[in-house]
């Protein structure tokens with residue numbers, strides 16, 4: 001790559017220069033502002049499931065970007081479709097015009113959603129899709145004369161984004177945030193962790209589920225159902241560490257919502273568009289019909305930013321015959337963006353044509369098998385969990401190791417695995433004592449084996465050093 005310097009000469013841009021600009025000028029998500037800059041892996045190009053760093057090293061993209069690059073990198077037909085749409089019509093205001101890609105995408109999405117989830121609001125990503133869903137519930141309750149029904153039930157370890165409202169309903173982040181990042185605490189009612197791995201010794205998964213449902217109902221009754229507008233839940237709590245709720249939990253929590261007239265929002269930002277082998281996971285995998293689904297990420301496979309809040313026809317109908325002439329004053333300059341919509345349509349075409357959902361369903365048992373075998377084989381793995389092409393390894397300090405080694409595993413296992421994997425050619429996402437992965441959905445069985453072989457070697461290294 002070249003750049004023009006101030007003398008007008010072309011200089012080659014070095015990886016060191018990029019690193020310097022990064023540390024001097026760029027603020028990344030969830031940045032720490034410490035004195036020392038942090039050397040991030042510099043990614044220069046990507047193809048299929050692979051990233052190449054600035055030194056030419058080839059890395060399997062374990063996290064699939066950020067749970068998003070579902071069809072893999074470098075698809076020429078995506079580039080062509082995006083470029084054609086730019087030349088045809090780059091932008092149209094969603095306030096007073098419509099355009100073919102956005103309208104067609106809304107139709108195509110609603111053909112894939114369960115039940116009467118027929119109305120689509122487009123956003124720029126997941127956070128504002130969540131904001132839109134929550135603001136819609138508030139708006140609706142004002143319109144139908146229930147202005148007190150506004151509180152939001154949400155969950156510890158849930159993550160719904162970084163806008164003020166999405167962060168308010170996110171449990172993940174609060175562990176760090178409490179003293180430094182403000183949220184609207186009064187609005188959110190945080191239900192305790194549902195992770196079956198956290199259940200007390202001697203408690204069965206079924207008993208744990210019963211306890212979680214009772215806890216939820218007691219909370220609803222103590223706050224008062226007339227105060228609670230909605231419940232927001234990820235089918236799998238992704239950023240909280242790929243937490244798979246106990247069997248039956250989703251159905252029973254939906255039943256509670258129905259019983260107490262609470263809108264159920266399923267945040268499928270991660271699970272939507274194929275991660276678990278279906279367009280959406282709520283109905284197909286967990287058997288629930290939400291009132292609203294939010295999605296983003298896999299919608300465009302990360303080629304362009306876009307998200308959506310998909311709202312049921314019955315919720316819309318319930319305001320039509322009330323004060324529905326009051327506008328829902330929520331919107332973004334880039335809602336209904338024609339180029340992003342074209343990317344999403346092309347992404348969906350590729351997924352359908354290449355049978356990517358079927359591929360995920362076929363390949364997931366092998367992925368999950370290899371994941372669970374690591375949990376069985378190594379003491380340092382406290383839990384190996386996942387579903388579809390989502391996985392998490394949670395580290396556990398050995399009872400026989402020193403206090404210092406145990407503390408290190410409890411706080412830095414993710415980081416240690418990240419380092420041990422990267423030098424072997426795999427990126428993972430470290431989260432405190434966990435490392436998580438969600439590779440592009442096009443990954444083959446032999447690439448899954450490559451990935452787990454590296455994970456296994458990395459575990460051996462970390463275990464040798466800290467047990």
Ligand SMILES: Cc1ncc(COP(=O)(O)O)c(C=O)c1O
Nearest residue numbers: 125126127159160161267269270
């Ligand atoms: C479940 C879920 N919801 C919402 C978001 C926020 O999406 P975005 O970062 O696109 O705003 C995320 C991001 O990871 C997510 O995992």
